[in-house]
Amino acid sequence: MLSPRVVRPQPHDGAASAGSSSSRRHMVDRVPEWELGLPSPAELTPVSQPLIPPALAAAFGIGPADAPVDAGFLHDSPTSHLPPRFDEYDEEDEEEEGEGETDDPAAAAASAAGGRRGGFGKKARMVWTPELHHRFVEAVEHLGEKGAVPKAIVRLMNVDGLTRENVASHLQKYRLYLKRSTPAAAAPSPPPPPYFPRFDVQRPRQQSANRGGYCGYPYVSYQKLGCD
């Protein structure tokens, strides 16, 4: 799985940008959809962990992380992370992998499997990837303004290691963001968000509760994401 991006203190520092000798081309990140409007529902996928963690496979050299010939379903999963236990990492030190990579299975594997100090016990901060956030937003919207409470959201999202507190925290921020951007229409100074926090991925609106036969998430082909 993609790695639960360990809480790397944001790639802020521009250190290690270029890749040593070879001029590392700007890897054209795909998923321009994030900016456009949103990935199609088809993009949604089961949560939980993939059959074979691409990262691990890559680490073992048995599975090209980015060019899985036909292991189509093997590619990085959207919800690439949130293993039962998020990645962890010492509260201190820890060198930068030097990867500008946003989701490099290999790096992840190296970090998670290889680079592991062998120590366990520390919980890593969760990282709300765009995929996860997307799911989050959908859950919130589907639950409606009234039903969008942490517990329900967690349930709907149905993500493996996701806890209620995780969602509560995210929800708090999300609501704040909403509050801030909603009155934006009248806001004189800060009109269009010069930059968006992280919630750019959507224009939250709509609050209809889609009760009914709504069960978990669409498309769970090879996953029995059954809704309980």
Add this chain to the structure above:
DNA sequence: TAGCGAATAT
């Protein structure tokens, strides 16, 4: 009690 949400802490 369990859960929500705002405040506060890391």
Add this chain to the structure above:
DNA sequence: CATATTCGCT
């Protein structure tokens, strides 16, 4: 800034 944790309230 993004998450986590605490704390008062229902």
